[in-house]
Amino acid sequence: MSLLNKLVVSAMPFIPKAVVGQVAKRYIAGTALRDAVRVVKELNSMGMMTTIDLLGEDVKDAGEAHQVRDNIIPILRAIKENQLDSNMSIKPTQLGLRIDKECGYQNIRSLVDEARRLANFVRIDMEDAQTTDGTLEIYRRLRREGFTNTGVVIQAYLHRSESDVRALVKEGANVRLCKGIYNESRSIAYKGRQEIRDNFLKLLHIILEGGSYAGIATHDDYLIDGAYDLIQKLGLKPAQYEFQMLLGVRESRRDQIVRDGHRLRVYAPYGEQWYAYSTRRLKENPYMAWYITKAIFVR
Numbered sequence: 001m002s003l004l005n006k007l008v009v010s011a012m013p014f015i016p017k018a019v020v021g022q023v024a025k026r027y028i029a030g031t032a033l034r035d036a037v038r039v040v041k042e043l044n045s046m047g048m049m050t051t052i053d054l055l056g057e058d059v060k061d062a063g064e065a066h067q068v069r070d071n072i073i074p075i076l077r078a079i080k081e082n083q084l085d086s087n088m089s090i091k092p093t094q095l096g097l098r099i100d101k102e103c104g105y106q107n108i109r110s111l112v113d114e115a116r117r118l119a120n121f122v123r124i125d126m127e128d129a130q131t132t133d134g135t136l137e138i139y140r141r142l143r144r145e146g147f148t149n150t151g152v153v154i155q156a157y158l159h160r161s162e163s164d165v166r167a168l169v170k171e172g173a174n175v176r177l178c179k180g181i182y183n184e185s186r187s188i189a190y191k192g193r194q195e196i197r198d199n200f201l202k203l204l205h206i207i208l209e210g211g212s213y214a215g216i217a218t219h220d221d222y223l224i225d226g227a228y229d230l231i232q233k234l235g236l237k238p239a240q241y242e243f244q245m246l247l248g249v250r251e252s253r254r255d256q257i258v259r260d261g262h263r264l265r266v267y268a269p270y271g272e273q274w275y276a277y278s279t280r281r282l283k284e285n286p287y288m289a290w291y292i293t294k295a296i297f298v299r
């Protein structure tokens with residue numbers, strides 16, 4: 001990260017929310033469900049699938065977690081009603097995992113059950129490392145109960161991920177692989193850019209060779225090119241994997257992946273609680289300092 005970007009990151013809490021919002025709007029489909037439906041329709045018409053995420057994380061109590069569950073059910077129904085090519089991504093802490101494991105489980109189960117009724121799929125996002133065991137437990141309990149319409153996320157920066165991936169592949173899991181976004185300690189996570197990339201490609205190899213369906217979630221050319229090589233080497237068909245990218249990021253590379261004949265899914269978040277997600281995205285943007293400065297001075 002450039003020195004200027006580091007400076008802007010440390011100043012972020014003092015930057016007016018309106019300025020952050022102006023710069024971050026490219027990453028968000030809008031604040032209402034109708035905005036998400038419109039954006040998803042557009043992406044579908046461009047040959048891309050999507051996964052919708054209702055923004056928010058870490059709720060304060062069980063009542064709030066139930067409310068989030070009740071707010072996600074209409075999204076699953078809207079996907080069906082509007083015949084969208086989209087599934088759902090959900091965050092366990094938004095559904096109560098950190099308050100009470102059983103509450104988190106029951107809320108997620110209700111969503112996966114409703115998704116199954118609607119012939120849809122729910123991806124359980126992976127959050128910070130304190131939630132990894134709990135999240136994998138929820139996923140496995142759902143599978144034991146017979147739900148096949150759900151999948152997990154593995155973060156390439158965690159040391160534990162290789163053993164998690166080996167076990168998940170044996171279980172026939174559908175795995176999204178990403179680098180990982182949370183600030184984990186050196187004792188449990190790789191920190192170097194290249195070592196995370198190396199582990200990403202190693203894990204992807206294990207997933208694809210083991211016959212599991214992979215969501216290859218990255219905007220990094222090095223990893224996209226590495227994935228192309230693996231796909232070719234293993235002789236995979238496009239139905240065995242998909243690339244995944246975040247809304248508003250690297251659109252020209254995204255379009256190229258589609259033109260190359262691969263399946264591609266765009267992560268489309270929407271909702272009122274856009275701030276935490278947007279600041280994480282801005283921190284990953286190499287031009288963030290420039291965009292923020294422009295938003296402050298050129299208004």
Ligand code: FDA
Nearest residue numbers: 125126178179180181217218219220244246267281284285
């Ligand atoms: P990297 O950050 O190195 O980006 C590669 C290049 O892409 C950059 O050099 C830059 O050019 C461009 N770029 C990346 N981000 C940008 C931005 N915001 N704005 C502009 N340009 C940008 N993490 C997690 O911990 N749990 C999860 O469940 C998920 N889920 C998830 C789903 C999907 C579909 C994606 C794509 C990503 C996630 N992530 C995630 C986030 C992931 O872990 C990671 O933080 C980001 O994808 C950034 O990593 P890259 O592999 O893109 O590399």
